[in-house]
Amino acid sequence: MQPITSITAHNSTQPPSSQPIPASEKIKYLLVGLFGVGLWYALYSQLHRLAELLAFSLLGLKPGSHLGESVLFFFYDTPKVFMLLTLIVFAVGIIRSFFTPERTRKILAGKRESVGNVLAALLGIVTPFCSCSAVPLFIGFVTAGVPLGVTFSFLISAPMVNEIALVLLYGLLGWKVAALYLGTGLLIAIVAGWTIGRLHMENHIEEWVREMHLNAAQIPDEQLTWADRIGHGRTAVRDIVGKVWIYVIAGIAVGAGIHGFVPEYFMAQIMGKEAWWSVPISVLIGIPMYSNAAGIVPIVEALLGKGAALGTVLAFMMSVIALSLPEMIILRKVLKPRLIAVFIGVVGAGIMLVGYLFNNII
């Protein structure tokens, strides 16, 4: 007969391979990881030289010529973006294996509003959920007693603070722009959610949601090993890089075209600081546009290089990734039109504010 302890040691839902790894395994993972990052960095630091070699020596293009600069931009940015993307998506995949929507809900349920808004915005970055889960997630949060405003902070931050956008901004425009994006994205999610909470619009949620009494389902809590978590990272790379590579290349190609052929300061008149109307128009244009963060950032970089103002361009990017028409349509199933309008209004206003702020201080 089997001793009882061996049964309790295993959760029935987990695959039999899940054993706690011994310390020596952990050290092995750590060493392999360090070696990998070292190799990654060595290659990364040589990319510009390789791109020059390819564009100017091998293809014989002239440095400084329109075509030469475009081709160099493409050959340099494409591998750079892919290397950054792979590293970050892998790391984020591992971090996300520590969070689930169920755990996040447990943390947020019963939190006071202001604290809850901040927590929700932060958790929005690291909680994995498929974008089409937004509606079930909304129902799950609201019925579990997560305040409406806190739920919104989560739903705004999740798409707005996007790890792909963050890494691309860092790689193409430097850490300052990336930090600005991260900080203001979080701030918009916190303040917009808080504002929606202050407006007390609970009765603008569809009746059937409010009447719903969820019996908290018994959902198996998975016990993951480090091997599982690394597997999560790998799956994330395969899924995300496999999905966005085409947008990245298209984005970089458009960016390369702008970079080499559009005259300097051309964008200054349309998207420059002096054109005050450019911020609201950028936000409006961004709403129906639905693009991947991966495709939009190379274009952003190219626009900036041609004299577009940072605030305007950031506002445009945030609007494209955070306010999407398909999401609004799907949220209509649980929210009445007025609440959706308030959602768009508050988030849009926040994005515009960020746009003006950066146009005026930088």
Added chain:
Amino acid sequence: MEIKVLGPGCAKCSEAEKIMRAAVDEAGVTATIDKISDFQQIAKHGVFSTPAVVIDGQIKCVGKVPSKSEALAWLKG
């Protein structure tokens, strides 16, 4: 056996359904597979991250596409 795949209908949800169908064929069990995309029905199961798989009223996984070996283990278990 009654299998339900819960999900509004994105790529991941249909992948989960495909894997469950393949697993049922491979395990050779008789089972009905329903794809449930109505939000109200999904919520009634107490599930809020999709795709999710429910077998005979018991939630097997939420928020991810199961692997085929996982699915086979559920069918045999």
